Amino acid sequence: MVAQSLASLLQRASIDDHEEVIQSCDAVLAKSKSDLKAQHMKVVALLKLDRYEEALKIFEAGGDDLKNSAGLEYAYASYKCGELEEATEALTRTASGRGASHLEAQVRYRAENFRRAAELYEELSKDTSYSQEVNDLNINSWATDAQLQWKGEPEFVRHDRLSREDLESFETTYNGACLNIAKGAFKQGEILLNRAQSQHPAVLPETHICRTSEDLSPEEKTAELLPIAVQQLYVLIRLGKLEEAEAALKDIAVEDIPELSTKKIARNNIVLARPTAVNPYILYKALHATPDATNNDRLFEYQDRDLIGNSHAADLLVQKYDGIIRSTAKALSKRPSPSTDTITNLLSVSNAAAHARNETGPKALRKITPLLERRPTDLGLLLTVVQLYISSGNTASAITAMERSLRSLEESNESIRFNPGLLSVLVSLYQLEGRTVQIRNTLAQAAAYWRTQPEPPASLLRAAAASLLHSEKRSDLATAGELFRGLQQQDANDRVAIAGYVASQATLDYAQIESQLDSLPAVSDLIADVDVSALESAGIAPSASSAAAAAAAFAGARKRTAATADGARKRVRKSRLPKDFDPAKKPDPERWLPVRDRSSYRPKGKKGKQRAAALTQGGPVNEKAEESAPQQQKPAGGSSNAKKNKKKGKR
Template identity: 80%
Template sequence: MVAQSLASLLQRASIDDHEEVLQSCNAVLAKSKSDLQAQHMKVVALLKLDRYDEALRTFEAGGDELKKSAGLEYAYASYKCGKLEQATEALTRTASGRGADHLEAQVRYRAEEFRRTAELYEQLLQNTTSHSHEINDLNINSWATDAQLQWKGEPEFVRHDRLSREDLESFETTYNAACLNIAKGAFKQGEVLLNRAQNICRTSEDLSPEDKAAELLPISVQYLYVLIRLGKLEEAEAVLKDISVEDIPELSTKKIARNNIVLARQTVANPFILYKALHETPDATDNDRLFDFQDRDLVGNAHATDLLVQKYDGIIRSTSKALSKRPSPSTDATTNLLSVYNAAAHAQGQTGSKALNQILPLLERRPTDLGLLLTVVQLYVNGGNTTSAIQAMERTLRILEESISEADQNARFNPGFLSVLVSLYQLEGRKVQIRTTLAQAATYWRTKPEPPASLLRAAAASLLHSEDRADLSTAGDLFQELHKQNPNDRLAIAGYVASQATLDYSQIESQLNALPQVSDLIADIDISALESAGVSPSASSAAAAAAAIAGARKRTAGADDRAHKRVRKSRLPKDFDPAKKADPERWLPVRDRSSYRPKGKKGKQRAAALTQGGVVDEKANEAASQQQKAAAGGGSNAKKNKKKGKR
């Protein structure tokens, strides 16, 4: 009886009667609850009807046997309900084939495992001979994955660079390419591509008017964001007319749209209106939730408005609760942003030393909170106290060094975290500390499977400035490792040559041909133009010029050869006229200048007595001598003839 009913069910099943299939399955299962084939058909019908929660409950009721026999359907139902780990496990355990690869790519994408997603799409694109109808969808999804890789900060894994002619004929691919450019910060190029995507969508003959409106909404929301970033607020106001937030079915897109609309209209004059506008849309859940980079920005905007309306206690409670569920230390951007807003709420709008007085006790209690630490460092630097900022970072580093946890060590040697410390060292000229810090980090990361190339490059370049042969040897090893990672990296080759040139020249002879010739590098440089523009020649070129004119007669530097120095106005006389030629004797005492003319009889006599090389007037000298004797002689007679003055 059950077999006949099921056979009848399968004969009557079609793509358009899923409700009837479901009713027939329920009728069969009412008589035999353990009928595996009927259960399988039921979950397929439920998935076709988009009743994913009910399908998942059917799987739970059917047990492991149903999950195993319908592994792909179970994984899909879990994926649509937002249970990504459960979906991944089901795919790994029971499902296989091209359909499973497609579903796994979707699950990995939603779980933000974009590198694995990109690998899956690349594998699927390599085998499209018998699946040519999938090529367009695969291109669309692979472009979207690359945009997400760029947003997540992994540009080295992005595969797409240029749009093909076929890509530009699809509004979905063009839109995803625009998102990739936006993630790179190329907003103008993103604006151009979004305009093209809108035009392609509007003129499409394959879409109904309702479908066009649904597809244009997210494009318009992204276009609004680009115009805000470009500062084109008037154009943004025009785009707002095409966006009906209430018509957006996805809560995640609706929340982003409302956020962009609030920013475009600049309703910051009244913070309470801004607060209300940003909190109108509830948070999305399950498979419709925001990606991490989107959620981080929107959470930041929400907390910023909380600060504007002075909800300090509420921010402290919510951020403290969230932080208690996250590991510490953490290099996760979202976690550290929570720490920043927690510190801002404790500061209650204060800045500078007043804010530090409120935040430093928090750092004493949470010394491994990197977000809090960087907030303290920023406040110290803003106040010009880089020494205290360095001491705060070094204190946390010492605490992390004592930990045996691998996560703590990864945080301690995190490239971004150490770049802050190196920048502070540079401000104070601590070259030895910079070299030591980078060398320790390079030593740690070289033991890991995927060491960060940027840190290894910085450490190797820093060690090149050392006079220690061991440091130069280490720099050579680092550059050699970078060369293995990327054989076309000329910087790695040049660094290896520079590090080994003084140690063992025979090791680098084979590498010299890989470096460009100096003449090729400077072929398009006009040396004369640089010198005329004020660029002085190097010491080596000056020495070469001196050797070239060896034997030439020396000459003294004239007045025109002196470098003209800019004189401050405070040093110039009030009546200074730059058009007039300065007096060449202005540095001599007044009486030594050729223009000096003494005044009065005594002045002329004094000038005559000081004359050197002139005609001597003997009579005048004799008269002057007689006067001096008369003034000096006479003894008591001179005293008697002197008139008495008043006492």
């Protein structure tokens, strides 16, 4: 009976009778609740009606048997409801085939595992027998590359330039614009966005609209233009074209945007496009007007991060300090610590700003440093304290705070302790203080740790090896050689690694690197296109030695200004010469001294000779004259004249 009803059900099923399918399945399930075929058919009908939550409830009621027999449908229902972990598990456990690969790529994309999504789209594109999927796969792979660029993984981006065929599709053109925007090429992104908008079915005349857009209503076509307008507004803001951004606001009807995520981004960009001198309470209300998106419509991490930062900034402007402290503390308690996650550390910064009550400098430090003593491994709080110390000109205290926190991480989490970004801050602080030994030791410790890990950061190893080259210890040079050797094995064409290895081993074992000298470019080739004169005329500061030589030459030129080219003296005007001047006679070398100080001076008369003898230093002393000279002394008491001149007072 059940088999016959299902057979008749399948015969009568069409694209328009999903409700009838559900009713027939319900009739069967009323007699047998565990009928897998009826459950499966009802789930498919619910999915076609976009009733994903109801379909998921059927799966929960059917248990593992239904989930295993309809693994693809269960994964799709979970994906549409935002349960991405369950969808991924179902796909890897039960589903297979091309349809499962398409769905897995969508799930990985939504879960922000863009690397895996890009691999899946590349694998699907290799099978050219599915020609009807070529356009969709191209669109999706361009979108994935844009997300990879935004997430900070540009090395995995596969696309570079749009081909002529790509530019014929507004979806591909729009995704190409997003990739350029993610790279920071806003001008190129603006051009492509304008092209994508002009190619959209809502803009093109009816004769140019493609068949795939015939199923869309005019309202739906207009709604598809809104995300492009929101992206254009963002680009105009980044380009500093605020007047054009203000004009673009007229084309954005925020209330008509169906997706909450796009609506929230639109409100944020509209607020930023408006004049900055706005009432902070109006700003706060505008940024919190749209509720947070959920399930499959939620924001990506890099979008959520920026909007959280803007939201907390608005909270600080309206002085909601206690509320920020409570909300950020609650959010931080649910996240692992220590963590290098961007959102986690942004929450810590907002928490610190709320504790400081919008103060800066020493006033803020007095309120925040006690927090760091209680939470020494909170990286966002640590970097906030370091920034405040630096802005106050206290580099030594910033170094002390960094070193204390890093010591706290030595046993708990070494991967964060030797995080390249965190160490770059410490090394920069050391450079400000001129602490070269600490720089070398810090990078050497980090290199020793990362060499034991499967994927060491090449930039850190290169910096550590370059620092060890300046050491006088043979052990440090040997370590630098090992690091450069490892980098050379990863990339045989890495000239920095080759040159570093040669430099490190030249004094240790010259025979070992003699064969590699030919692989290094000659110095003459490296500086062949360098115009030293042009650099100096452009304002490039010379080295210390050349600057000193130039100063000496300049001083010498100043000293020789009295001489002409042939060595002759310049002629002095007659008006500046004395009346009895004889050019053949040698001038008196004492002519600049006063007359009585010259060696030729002879005083006249008896008094003159006595005065000269008394004033001459180093001459003979007349002891009798010294003894006979009256000695002036101060009276021990008041003089008689003082008594005579004293006025009498009243008795």
